[in-house]
Amino acid sequence: MNMRLRQTGMLLASIALAFASGCGPGPQSPDTDAVPAERESPAEIVLRRANGPEPDTLDPQRAEDETSRDIIRDLYEGLVGETASGDLVPGAAESWEVSPDGLAWTFVLRPDGRWSNGDPVVAADFVAGLRRAVDPATANSSASLLAPLDGALEIIAGDRPPDTLGAEALDDRRLVLRLHSPTPYLLGLLTHPVTFPVHGPSLVAHGAQFARPGRQVSNGPYRLDEWVVQSHVQLRRNTYFRERPQIDVVRYYTFDTPEAALNRYRAGELDLTVQFPMARFQWLRENLPDELHTAPALSTQFWLFNTVRAPTDDLRVREALSMAVDRDKITRLVTGLGDHPAYGLVPPGVANYSAQSFPWRDWPMAERVAHARARLAEAGYGPERPLRVEVHYNTDENLRRVAAAVASMWREHLGVETTLYNEEFRVMLNRRKQPDAWQILRLAWRGDYNDASNFLEALSINGAVSDTGFDDPEYERLLAAASAENNPAGRRALLEEAERRMLAAYPILPIYHPVGKILIKPWVTGFAPNVLVRNYSRHLSIDVVQRGH
Known part of the structure; x- marks a missing residue:
């Protein structure tokens, strides 16, 4: 039998044994007046949220995009x-x-x-979730976030079985996590969905298809009620959760374009949206100043360079393309949202870290362009042989505007001929995993926790964004040394050196650091800005009198 399949079978068997005691009917719901799932009471309070593209999955250990994770954090x-x-x-x-x-x-x-079916949440649920996250059969790129746990990287590589992970249930209410080195950001990491528990009986009964309406059992304030593809995902209050949120039903609406989301918001059909066109920002600031909220965020918008496929396998090409982008002009004239130009991966504001930059960050644009032209000439490109590149980005008007601006700068400054391809988000993610299918590809990274390692480890050989082909043993050594370093100053120095080394190889083209931005109707209360841009529905309330329903 294939080793991966055998290990997966063992994991499912262990989950079944661990949760055999939790397969009974469970206690009755404490909410005796709860509304059954098949009926909707007129008195229910419904929150309507715009959520971007279609979620890929609501499986905590498989989700790889924030569209999915935002819903999972409610579940x-x-x-x-x-x-x-x-x-x-x-x-x-x-x-x-x-x-x-x-x-x-x-x-x-x-x-x-x-759990939402009344079963008790026990320590083994969390152990099972962590083991499933690092199991190679789960194939989640976020599994590398669990690298601090003893044995995690060896399990991800297939060298150890999942049940040897440094996570153990001592009894029903106590579990211990064993680390290979002190991890100052561990508590922040444990807010990430990849660390969430799994309901063993559901996984045994339905396998990887458990995250569907009628099957998914969750332990948060809401449960999955329905999922209508290209329309919405609806959550309903989990009557077994210890606290009753004011909002009974949450509808996450799917929008492929920010213009469509804004139109629904202005029509009063949405209560909040983080989607709206860049071109409308000034209008929103002038006409809806009390509903538009912006705040610093730990996030970076960047493009990936495929370092194993021509022409972006040439360091000189990658350096020239990066130098020729006028990031100040993009943030001032294209996004216009108060975003910050990006000359590195780790955004400003990360705890105990100084953001690193390309050495030419402060050069005049004319000097940068001259140097970029010289580097392209060294690589064999020029007026007689123009460089031709392809860029893939997911369908979104804001992203299209940025892509068009960068392509225009490359053409003006370097004579580069750029072909832009927009495609559905899931199509783009699948393309990223095929080295022969792309040259340059748009991506973004939003902090999972407030630590520089979260950004830098994403580009490591086992990281969530290892698709560029960037493979530098010294970079890996610096990250490993930082992970083992107990002294905060020493750890910071190692991480900063790692970022400088990565930037010198140009596996990415940082463009800007977005600010957090959201439109919220005046009848929604409880919102507070935060640098990780997370807005849990359980924290929000709706003044139904002001809204009118």
């Missing part, structure tokens, strides 16, 4: 939670303690934790 609760402003607080765990050497964290679950 599930991790060991650690967040306030509306992003402060870390107890979640499914009511408390935790760490060993003196920082290598063992023991979490105590709340006694009243329940």
